[in-house]
Amino acid sequence: MNLILFGPPGAGKGTQAKRLQETHGIVQLSTGDMLRAEVDSGSELGLRAKEIMETGQLVPDDMIIAMISSRIDQEDCKDGFILDGFPRTKPQAESLDSMLTEKGLDIDHVIEIKVDDDAMIKRIAGRFSCAVCGAGYHDEFQKPEKDGICNQCGGTEFTRRADDNAEAVTARLQAYHDQTSPIFSYYKEKGLMEKVDGMAKIDAVTEQMNALLG
Numbered sequence: 672m673n674l675i676l677f678g679p680p681g682a683g684k685g686t687q688a689k690r691l692q693e694t695h696g697i698v699q700l701s702t703g704d705m706l707r708a709e710v711d712s713g714s715e716l717g718l719r720a721k722e723i724m725e726t727g728q729l730v731p732d733d734m735i736i737a738m739i740s741s742r743i744d745q746e747d748c749k750d751g752f753i754l755d756g757f758p759r760t761k762p763q764a765e766s767l768d769s770m771l772t773e774k775g776l777d778i779d780h781v782i783e784i785k786v787d788d789d790a791m792i793k794r795i796a797g798r799f800s801c802a803v804c805g806a807g808y809h810d811e812f813q814k815p816e817k818d819g820i821c822n823q824c825g826g827t828e829f830t831r832r833a834d835d836n837a838e839a840v841t842a843r844l845q846a847y848h849d850q851t852s853p854i855f856s857y858y859k860e861k862g863l864m865e866k867v868d869g870m871a872k873i874d875a876v877t878e879q880m881n882a883l884l885g
């Protein structure tokens with residue numbers, strides 16, 4: 672099963688994708704995570720992407736498309752994948768279609784996580800993650816059970832994303848509405864578009880997703 676998750680920054684795509692990865696045995700492919708890994712490694716792609724990402728703009732389509740195409744070819748994607756943060760523009764959606772056709776693959780579900788923009792700014796401003804295992808937390812909504820210690824791995828180092836500041840978040844939301852939302856009609860025409868209420872509690876959103884996926 673291959674699916675696409677849509678939602679503005681902070682909607683919970685990553686959180687839900689990680690849960691689906693565990694329950695459905697399909698791999699989360701987050702273009703944001705892949706780009707951050709490139710930035711950390713100091714690769715040429717990472718150097719080109721760093722500044723663009725920090726200002727909340729979108730990285731050029733050709734860079735993203737090549738990156739995701741080679742990732743889908745890897746062995747761990749053979750039982751299915753969850754696209755988290757891709758496609759983000761109409762050319763990316765069209766390239767995805769032709770790329771999948773060439774590989775003999777299809778998209779089975781496209782799910783939009785619907786949320787309010789104002790709530791997203793609050794959610795993003797407080798989020799941080801474990802520097803060791805990547806578990807996600809929030810200053811207000813999801814603190815570690817023991818202050819300063821990761822629930823999952825016991826790590827004591829935490830990080831915040833460079834683009835989780837008010838200015839970059841505003842640009843990211845703008846990019847979502849201007850460049851990503853227009854793709855919905857593309858998937859509606861294909862009869863694939865579904866949605867869940869992303870303002871519900873995390874578990875309730877997962878339940879809605881599972882109901883759609885069967």
Ligand code: AMP
Pocket residue numbers: 680702703704706723724725727728729730731732735755756757758759763834843
């Ligand atoms: P995310 O982790 O999905 O919020 O992505 C973080 C940043 O990475 C975005 O604000 C963009 O700068 C860049 N990015 C991630 N995915 C894409 C994509 N599909 N197209 C263009 N830029 C992307």
